[in-house]
Amino acid sequence: MANNMIQAKNLIFSYPADSEPEKKQNNLILKNISLEIKKGSFTAILGHNGSGKSTLAKHMNAILIADEGKLFVDGLDSSQEENLFAIRQKAGMVFQNPDNQIVATIVEEDVAFAPENLGVPPEEIRKRVDNALKAVKMYEYRNHAPTQLSGGQKQRVAIAGVIAMQPDCIILDEPTAMLDPQGRQEVMEIILKLNQEQKITVILITHYMEEAALAERVVVIDNGQIILDDSPKKVFSQVDKMKKIGLDVPQVTELAWELNKAGYAISTEIITEQECLTALEKLLLER
Amino acid sequence: MLKDITLGQYFPVDSMIHKLDPRFKIINTMLFIIMLFSGNYFYNLIIGAVFVILVQILSKIPFKISIKSIKPILPILIFTAILNLVFIDSGETLWHWNFLKITEGGIYTSVFMIGRIILLILGSSLLTYTTSPILLTDAIEYLLSPLKKINFPVHEMAMMMSIALRFIPTLLEETDKIISAQKARGAMIDNGKLIDRVKAMIPILIPLFVSAFRRAEELATAMECRCYRGGEGRTRLRQLKATGKDYCSLMICSLFLIISVMLNFIIN
Numbered sequence: 316m317a318n319n320m321i322q323a324k325n326l327i328f329s330y331p332a333d334s335e336p337e338k339k340q341n342n343l344i345l346k347n348i349s350l351e352i353k354k355g356s357f358t359a360i361l362g363h364n365g366s367g368k369s370t371l372a373k374h375m376n377a378i379l380i381a382d383e384g385k386l387f388v389d390g391l392d393s394s395q396e397e398n399l400f401a402i403r404q405k406a407g408m409v410f411q412n413p414d415n416q417i418v419a420t421i422v423e424e425d426v427a428f429a430p431e432n433l434g435v436p437p438e439e440i441r442k443r444v445d446n447a448l449k450a451v452k453m454y455e456y457r458n459h460a461p462t463q464l465s466g467g468q469k470q471r472v473a474i475a476g477v478i479a480m481q482p483d484c485i486i487l488d489e490p491t492a493m494l495d496p497q498g499r500q501e502v503m504e505i506i507l508k509l510n511q512e513q514k515i516t517v518i519l520i521t522h523y524m525e526e527a528a529l530a531e532r533v534v535v536i537d538n539g540q541i542i543l544d545d546s547p548k549k550v551f552s553q554v555d556k557m558k559k560i561g562l563d564v565p566q567v568t569e570l571a572w573e574l575n576k577a578g579y580a581i582s583t584e585i586i587t588e589q590e591c592l593t594a595l596e597k598l599l600l601e602r
Numbered sequence: 603m604l605k606d607i608t609l610g611q612y613f614p615v616d617s618m619i620h621k622l623d624p625r626f627k628i629i630n631t632m633l634f635i636i637m638l639f640s641g642n643y644f645y646n647l648i649i650g651a652v653f654v655i656l657v658q659i660l661s662k663i664p665f666k667i668s669i670k671s672i673k674p675i676l677p678i679l680i681f682t683a684i685l686n687l688v689f690i691d692s693g694e695t696l697w698h699w700n701f702l703k704i705t706e707g708g709i710y711t712s713v714f715m716i717g718r719i720i721l722l723i724l725g726s727s728l729l730t731y732t733t734s735p736i737l738l739t740d741a742i743e744y745l746l747s748p749l750k751k752i753n754f755p756v757h758e759m760a761m762m763m764s765i766a767l768r769f770i771p772t773l774l775e776e777t778d779k780i781i782s783a784q785k786a787r788g789a790m791i792d793n794g795k796l797i798d799r800v801k802a803m804i805p806i807l808i809p810l811f812v813s814a815f816r817r818a819e820e821l822a823t824a825m826e827c828r829c830y831r832g833g834e835g836r837t838r839l840r841q842l843k844a845t846g847k848d849y850c851s852l853m854i855c856s857l858f859l860i861i862s863v864m865l866n867f868i869i870n
Contacts, residue, residue: 432831
């Protein structure tokens with residue numbers, strides 16, 4: 316228990332608009348989700364639109380509270396009102412649209428927003444802001460207006476704004492969905508760096524398979540339930556199952572899978588281009 | 603095209619006026635406004651003009667830019683001048699036609715009023731030219747903080763102002779996009795009769811409002827995620843600190859005001 320950053324027990328949730336009982340039964344967003352996420356780990360949550368993955372994310376920092384079941388963040392019960400701010404400080408959240416989460420007109424002012432809310436003394440805020448901006452490689456831009464930045468840069472500022480709270484865990488809800496490929500890469504680099512260097516627990520919600528492949532663990536959610544929960548290799552090798560719920564697998568995995576199906580001796584547990592290349596070379600040399 | 607509109611324009615130049623504490627700048631601007639209204643003699647205007655020119659030079663803001671700020675209020679100036687010219691009836695009558703007549707007093711008042719309004723605009727735009735919006739809101743929050751005692755939501759108001767300022771460029775960009783999207787679908791926005799043009803605004807405003815509401819909701823969630831809980835117990839990264847220069851500027855402004863008021867007594 317002490318090793319778990321997030322512990323969800325039998326979460327059931329539906330949005331309050333559907334208050335009639337029989338309708339509620341049909342409109343459950345989360346259907347009995349149990350999940351444990353270890354401290355310092357990097358977990359990707361996959362699922363297509365409307366699968367409940369964002370709803371689950373919002374439970375992880377007490378923006379939403381489950382109808383039934385409990386969720387603990389570092390041992391704190393999210394249904395207890397007095398834990399609210401402690402949980403939000405421990406589990407920071409980054410959203411999809413960087414424009415809609417930047418509050419201030421100057422980059423450093425925005426990064427300072429969370430520590431200001433927490434009542435951190437000014438000198439300490441200064442330190443935190445500088446460190447957070449350096450961690451996301453945006454320090455040179457500290458006096459810029461957010462509107463002057465590219466999408467990837469804005470999203471990095473948003474991440475810095477969360478890091479300035481000094482959280483143990485960062486939940487990213489499709490942080491790269493609105494970015495161009497370059498911005499996406501910048502953001503992913505920062506996320507990996509934070510996980511590896513600062514040992515921050517990362518929960519990445521995404522529908523890009525290539526991003527999920529970078530995680531240690533992939534949880535696939537469909538229709539409010541956890542379908543698969545394993546290492547990326549094990550998850551993506553189940554190409555059939557993934558396709559059935561409308562999800563893709565990385566291109567290289569699919570290639571290996573098709574080759575395997577056609578009778579070639581190639582492993583289906585391939586998720587990176589490099590692995591694919593080595594496997595194909597080996598295959599060609601054998602012939 | 604919409605990007606040309608700038609609100610509360612700020613000109614980031616390095617000058618001693620820029621560096622002054624924004625709280626003092628706001629108070630000084632208020633003193634300046636009182637000074638303009640402290641007397642009805644041209645001497646008062648001359649003192650005001652001297653003050654504006656002095657600040658203008660010290661702030662390193664190009665005169666051209668300040669002159670531009672007069673342009674949008676030209677209709678108001680003309681309107682005021684005509685009203686004063688026609689309705690003030692004092693001194694010798696110079697010209698009359700039916701019930702309309704122009705008197706010496708009328709001419710004097712209208713010229714005086716134009717001068718006063720121009721100085722008012724020039725002086726107060728210097729405040730926004732030399733102070734960044736974020737500092738301005740900080741200063742307003744500070745200056746209004748005594749009102750917290752009567753439960754006036756000072757912090758919330760300052761927060762609203764700074765968020766509004768933050769979203770002006772974002773929403774302008776969005777409006778541009780919507781206009782382009784509607785034009786691409788054959789909407790006639792720039793031509794037609796006035797009524798047609800007003801009607802053409804509806805398909806622009808509705809998507810804009812919908813998206814603004816969506817943004818507002820997302821922003822509120824994001825703020826909650828970053829532990830926002832109102833002004834209580836909140837600290838600030840940027841601390842406003844008054845220095846000797848700030849007190850000095852306050853004294854100079856007060857001096858101008860006193861001279862202006864004294865002149866009235868001397869002339870009387």
